[in-house]
Amino acid sequence: MRILHFSDVHLPFPEGALRDPAVLHPKRLLALVNFRLRRSDKYAEARQKLDGLCDFLRQEPVDWILYTGDTMNLGLEKEYMEDAEPIARVLEMARKGALAVPGNHDLYAGASLRHYRRRFAKRFPKSDVPEAAVGAKGSPGGFPSVRYMGQEAVAIGINSAVPRFPFWDSSGRLDAAELGALERLLDSPAVARRKWVFVMTHYPFLDTDCLHGLRNTEPFWRLVEGRKNVVLLHGHNHRIYLKQGPGGIPVFCAGSLSKRGAESFWLFEPFAGSLNARRGVWRNARFSLDPVGE
Secondary structure (H helix, E strand, C coil): CCEEEECCCCCCCCCCHHHCHHHHCHHHHHHHHHHHHHHHHHHCCHHHHHHHHHHHHHHCCCCEEEECCCCCCCCCHHHHHHHHHHHHHHHCCCCCEEEECCCCCCCCCHHHHHHHHHHHCCCCCCCCCHHHCECCCCCCCCECEEEEECCCEEEEECCCCCCCCCCCCCCECCCHHHHHHHHHHHHCHHHHCCCEEEEECCCCCCCCCCCCCECCHHHHHHHHCCCCCEEEEECCCCCEEEEECHHHCEEEEECECCCCCCEEEEEEEEECCEEEEEEEEEECCEEEECCCCC
16 A cells, blocks of 8 residues: 655645735735745745656556645635646545645635635545534534545544634644544544554644644644554645654654755555655656655
């Protein structure tokens, strides 16, 4: 079984997107200035990198694709109209299925929730356990979302992206109702008996910074404590890494697929009780696998 995890594509603004009056939202205006001054050149070739991932998948097919969000930059309607198709096309390249969660740039302001439900939720893969989802306030809905990956693995997506009005606040939060639903899933026989349980969200599980990290990690870590089959996946931090969480739980950050000079993804191959993890790297205008495993 081969599983690919990628994140943080940040596709360029579609033509006409910045003529939307919604860009005058104070948080978006300041973010746009920051993007123009510090970020735009780093992600200018994001579409090329996404196409490069498609080329890689044609050469190196995978069974499952897990995506941890940040498709766009400001969560504008035009971004949703143009960006749903290329992301859905990548997810559809998995031989057996995919799972996706939104990032904070996808749910950048309150109106972005509506765009997500209309444009993305309908295109993204459906949960194998739809009854597990809870309608958390301020959430796009549909989470936790579950994909059973054969008899030995399962992926569970939870949402941590929350639209926040203050321009200085880009932190995430896990809703209490979703955490309760996640606990019930982890305790269910169908999940508990599996060797690999991939729990994925956008925000980093080990970053508690109140302005950029995940604010309420404590209840989450209490929930997964002692569960030896859990593997955590996230994005948000635009550098790829593997860290050990409390109790030795592995935490993989996929970094950014498209950030110039740091393009990355993870390819997992569970085998005989071990999880072989290899990095995807961008060299000579194409993606390949790092010959040295993590």
